[in-house]
Amino acid sequence: MAAPEIDRLIQVLSRLPGFGPRSARRAALSLIKRKESALLPLIDALQGAADHVRNCSQCGNLDGTDPCGICTDERRDAATLCVVADVADLWALERTGAYKGRYHVLGGVLSALDGIGPEQLNLGSLFRRIEGGGVKEVVLALGATVDGQTTAHFLSDRLQPFGLAVSRLAHGVPVGGELDYLDDGTLIQALQARQSV
Structure with missing residues (x-):
């Protein structure tokens, strides 16, 4: 019609x-x-x-310049590199204003079901950046999904020979969350990552 x-x-x-x-x-x-x-x-x-708009050749972010504004910002801590699955995750972290380091966008996560292996991810440039020196800590900011955790474990193993500090985002009970409404996986993560008070 x-x-x-x-x-x-x-x-x-x-x-x-x-x-x-x-x-x-x-x-x-x-x-x-x-x-x-x-x-x-x-x-x-x-x-x-x-x-x-184009992808930053250094980190994979989307910006109007290459390298992007985050990679060229001298105020950012170049010794800390936060690895995210995609640009939406980078933007989410930037909204908080809490992270002051640099980023690396993988372009996805490992997924056997979707046929995404290491070759499909932006890993080569990640390892080149680390081999170039200056990076002292890598923060793995990947989702708490099976694929996200698989990717985090894969990267943790591959980064071990570099002698870097490797950390990941905390998982568990969200601020304002009630235990009765949380799934079992979230509760298990919260118990395993408990902290002293």
Whole structure:
């Protein structure tokens, strides 16, 4: 019933995370109804991102410059390297303002089911950065999933010969969490990582 251009817009939008066919239709209609205030600015923003955003050749972050702003920031601690699975994880850590070191984006995690092995991850440049000297600690900020933990163990083993301090993010009871609502795996992690008070 819709024009082919509208159908194409709906199809493209439905490929985005969080969009199914219904939400893609709603978004497409909203964009078309508000052409001047929504659709045209979106087109400009998409074109700008396509033209200027690239992966940082050092860490894998997305930025308008290469190397990225984090890698070139002299105030960042170059001796600490935080390894994350993807750029969304880097952005999440940056939102906290608590980490002042540098990053390395793997581009995923090891997953036998998805056919992702070490060759598919951004590991070569990670080891080159470490071999280049200056890195004293590697923080493994990988998810508490089976694949995330497998990747953390793999990296921990591979980093051992470098004589670095290797740490990982704490896992367990979230701030404000009630024990009754937590899954068994989270409770086990919390018990194993308990601290003195």
